[in-house]
């Protein structure tokens with residue numbers, strides 16, 4: 132018998148040597164104890180539903196989750212704009228999730244090894260000369276901040292100048308805003324986990340997230356190629 136309490140509760144806890152089986156593909160090799168809810172949006176207590184999963188399936192799951200998260204956040208450009216605006220203007224802004232979100236799932240392109248295009252993370256701030264922070268007026272350590280996050284929206288957004296300290300503050304506020312959005316549709320992560328178990332086919336799907344009487348309903352529809 133496997134004693135779950137004896138296993139360290141980190142996602143990378145290797146269970147090599149123990150007879151655990153991947154909950155997705157059934158292999159007994161390179162098994163990790165894995166929480167479907169990502170640490171960047173959920174705290175330790177919320178992440179108590181865990182599965183045994185092999186490294187291969189975990190990689191696939193991460194790719195699929197990253198894709199879906201990005202597609203969801205992409206549809207919240209107004210949240211990013213308003214959060215930035217609220218930061219400069221001292222107003223507060225509470226993000227809400229849209230009534231309907233449609234996401235096209237083309238599994239072969241999501242999982243293809245060619246799909247390694249790395250987009251520069253928003254934290255790669257670059258220094259700007261002769262500018263001042265639009266929040267506090269400081270003229271030192273000025274960095275450019277993308278109103279629409281680069282990792283999600285790409286390179287073509289407008290930037291504002293902020294000192295390193297104010298920049299850090301707005302990035303923290305934005306992280307909280309993203310957390311709130313992903314929290315509202317927590318079930319999406321369990322749905323993605325179920326999806327990864329069933330992807331043996333090369334069909335493409337449309338994932339629909341629909342808000343109805345305060346609740347989110349998920350549906351999956353096959354699309355013709």
Ligand SMILES: [Zn+2]
Nearest residue numbers: 153156185188
């Ligand atoms: Zn597996």
Ligand SMILES: [Zn+2]
Nearest residue numbers: 264267294297
């Ligand atoms: Zn500043």
Ligand SMILES: [Zn+2]
Nearest residue numbers: 253275276277
């Ligand atoms: Zn930034």
